[in-house]
Structures are given as C-alpha cells and as structure tokens.
Amino acid sequence: MGRKRAVLVGINYAGTEGELKGCLNDVSRMRRCLVDRFGFDEDDIRVLADADPSTPQPTGANIRAELERLVGDARPDQDFTELVQKVPDGCVFTMVSDSCHSGGLIDKAKEQIGNSTKQSKIQQRDREMRPSPGVTVTCSCDSLLRIALHHLPRRRGGVHNHRHIKSRSLPLSTFVEMLRARTGKDDVGVGSIRATLFHHFGDDASPKIRRLVNAMLLRHNHGAREDIHDKAKPEEDDSEGEAAPVAARMPRNGVLISGCQTDETSADATTPEGVSYGALSNAIQIVLAKGRRGGNAITNVELVRRARELLAKEGYTQQPGLYCSDKHANVAFICSNH
Template sequence: MENGKKRLTLLVGCNYPNTQYELHGCVNDVVSMRDTLVSRFGFDPNHIELLTDQPGSSVTPTGENIKRALGEMVDKAEAGDVLFFHYSGHGTRIPSMKLGNRFRQDEAIVPCDFNLITDVDFRHLVNRLPKGASFTILSDSCHSGGLIDKEKEQIGPGSTRDTKGEKSLSFRPKTIPFQSILQHFSSLTNINTSDIATHLLALFGSNSSLKFRLPLIEDIDFLKPDEGILLSGCQANETCADMNPIVAGGKACGAFSNAVQTVLEKNPGKLSNREVVMMTRKVLNDQGFVNQHPCLYCSDENADSVFLWQL
C-alpha cells in the first residue's frame, strides 16, 4: 500500500453526563488522540473532526451526527487516503435472529442519544471505500471485537486467564446491557415489545442502523477483500474499563485508549497494527486488566502494515 495523500479523521467521545450511564474518561481519550495524531503522525488539524457530549459542544455525538461524519469521510476519500475513526464510549451486544431460529450476538456502539451504530453499518462504510484507501477503527468500547461485520480475525480471544482475577482496580465497565437499552426505548416509545428494531425505527426512522432497515442484509457482499482495520479494546464477550483519575494518574481515561497512548509514547518508531495490539495487551495486563484483551480484525496484509501508515 502506498502512503496516503489525505488523512481524514473522526474522533468521538461520549461521557453521557448527568445520566445513570455516565463515564468520565472518554472525552479525554479523544482529545489526547487528536494531539497525538498531529504531533506524532503529522495529521492536518483541519482534517480532524471532534464530536463530544461535553457541555458547550456545538455538535453532539448522536447516532445521526456520527454516521453523517463517517459517511462524509468516505465520500471524500480517494485512492491512497487514510481514514481513521477513534470511538470512546459505551458499547453493547444486540441479540438478532439469523437463519431460522438461530440467534447470535451482534456488536454496536452507543451514541449519546442511544441511536445504535452496528457492525453492519461499519461493514457498509468499509465496502464503500475507493480502491487503495484504508479505514482504521480504534474502538474503546465494550464488546467491540467484531465491530466490522465479517472482518477477518487476526488477534482474537485470549487463550489464558489470570485465575487470581484482576488487581484491586477502580473502574467502570463501558457497557450498557441490552435489557437496559430495551427498557430505555420502551419508556420513550410506549411500545410493548422486546424487538429492538421496532423501537429504533419508531424513534429514529431512516436514521436508524442498516441492520434494522434492510430485511435482506445477509445478501450484501460482506466478504470481498477490503481495507477495513479494527483495533478493538476487548473481545466481543468482554468489557472495556473507564479508569478513574486516581488509577489513571490524575486524569480519567479509557484503559485501552490510555494503553495505546503508552505504547506510542514508548515506541517512537514505526509499529504495525499487529504490534500495536500485542503491546497494548501487555500494557493492560501489567496494569492489572487481565480480563480485557484487545483484538485485531483486518486482512493478512494489513495486519503487518504500519499503523496509520506513519510517514
């Protein structure tokens, strides 16, 4: 792959202030990432869009706004461009029926208005890329493994566990259980159903996820070779940690985002996507997060390509 001509970036941090789901480090995560992209990787600040739900934000990270910004990035992309999306916030797993009576769990991120963005939405974005452009997603959210539907797993579920469990850590999981999301939607729609698609379509209509709007979603060509690269903060069945200021050295942050920053600071040279994920796993393990295993999903070639095509 050649070096990119443009580097188009969307950074999204959701703290969900003044709600029962409030987090504390997500906005800090994406602000720190913006500084790193400019100072280390030479990204143009004019090509970096930042969406947060902190007080005073002119554009908040609703599902519609996030998808609009992602879609505009893909629309602007040309061959050789680098697209980067860093998300820090809640994630969830959605039960969905596929192929008769067999159920599976699908991954989604939770924008500040709960208009879920699913693995199918990210797959659709990757499929729209022009040939030669790449799309790297760094997702610091629970259940983020597999967030690009059908992307090949390069570094997956951890094979070992510390039987003693995690150290005494103070953090909050960055997850909202499906039943909590369902109850939230039911209170807004007054519809008595456990079908989340019914609620989402009633609330968001055409702005809801493709997963709930396309009845023949399985017919979409997901398996063609692509340039999607996912660095997930954990496996699909795990949670990511939101670290409080005491543990994080004075500033709240996501454990995964902080570990990535630590890896980049300690290794000023070029790193492959594989190296970033493996080193981040070690940092988290050393910090005591033994049940959070970052993963890598991408093609064989992109697993060993340079993270963000650093020049």
C-alpha cells in the same frame, strides 16, 4: 503521502445510569496524538461528543454522515460494515473501538489477534447443549446496542486498589431505561426496542433497524400500513443490485482494533487524581509514546500485542483484538510518517 482524515466519537452518557468518565478525554488525547505524532491537519479531524455543545451530537445519523464523508461514494442506506467495503484501494480505514467487543464492525475481517472466533463457537455449542431458561436477546453494534458480561480488572499487586474502574458495557435494563426517558414512553420493553428506535428516530434510525422493521412488517402485516413500510424501506439503489456483491467481499482496506473479546468489556478508569480514560485508549497512548527501537513506526500487530501486555501487567482482564487482512497486519498503525 495522501490526505489523512479522522472522525473521533466520545459518548459519556452524562446524567444516566450508564454514565462514563473517560470517553471525552480519550477523544481529546487521540486528537492531539493525530496532529502531533501523525501529522494530521486540525481541519481534517471531526469530533462528535455528547458533552461538548461546540460539536455535532454523536447520534447514529451524524456518525454515519461523517463516515459517508470519509468514504466518498457511500450511500445513506448503508450500514458500517458496507461503508468499509467502499474504501478504495490505496487508502486504509483504521478504527479504534474502545468500548465493548466490536469485532463484527468490519464484516468478514480476519481476526489477527484474539480468540473471539474460537470462544463464539464454544459458546454457541454450550448454548445448544442446554435449554434456555427464558428469552435470549442477541444484539449487535450496528443497532447501537451491546450486551456483554462484566469482566472487570483483577486487582493484582495493588495496581488498582486506588483506581475506580467501570465497565464500558451498556446493560439491557439500562438501555431500556434510557430509551424510555428519551421517548417519554414507559411501555418500552425488550420486545419493542427495534420498533421504538424506528418510530422515534425515523429516517435517522440505523439502516439495519429500518431493514428489520421492514421485514417485520412484511412478515406480520402482509403489506398493511404501506406508509410505514415505505419509510422503513432503504432508498432504492440505481446500481441494479451492486450492494449485495460488495457486502459479500472480504474487506481489503479496513483495520479494526477492538477493546476486548466477545465475553469481556472494556474498562473506564479514573485515577485518585480524577483523571479518567479508557483502558485501551490509555494503553495505546503509552505504547505510542514509548515508540519502537530504531525509531521505526509501530505496526498494527505490535500495537495490539504491546497494549495487551501492558493491560495484563496492570491487572486488566480485557484483551484487545485486531481485525484486518494479512496485508495490513504488519503495516504501520494509521500511517508511517511521524
């Protein structure tokens, strides 16, 4: 089998209102799992963790750099959905996102397990049928911002009576406060988030933010402030327009396991003994440890279905999703050799 490489990202946001407890533990457990169960070489696993000074910080720029390393011909101005399109045939890009709903991270990927597409249509219809009481803010994972409803676990049969549960969502108000603290500007508000991200992070801002700021400048400033315009504009591509057709294709080689559905958030749990983890990450480790009858490898579909069953049994309301082509739905999770 060919070379296997991985990038693991853990962000606990220590010391902030959005602080989590289990993300770094999830990264550590997955690292051991990749080495011990799936035969990864330690040197082929890169870790980015906000509480570990020995690793690069998990900034958007550093994460993109690691993903670009995995996908050889990627360009710095491409966002995540475009990077997945660059995965060559014969390779598979598997992503486990134990945070908020992240189904859109693989653009146009088929939803093999989940009801987000149906829910999104219903929610859109409901929004169209009722007047909005104020400003509606829609964000995406590409802009490193996610707003979601807090669907915490149901407490059935005392399963969670002695376990601390926190939602792995980042409320807009908390995000704004974190951005104010990072930039030192008290006037950051909902309407200035994108501009603030661009002006503070510059070339390290996500490609999507740079494109949005560029479009805003073109629309509102009519070509003024060319210095900012040039900086916001993505790097020129010598391939004469290849990027658009690539982004329009259905992804062939990407597999995404998302922690929950669009109207849910993933849970961050801490046991009475002080052990913290993400609910999905913990379920995945349990399913892999139990294995499959006959010793056969667990498929992507089977992993997500069994994780769903386990989470429901433990009282969690979040429902993980699987996004990939039909070709990869029933192949082994990550790789077949243990």
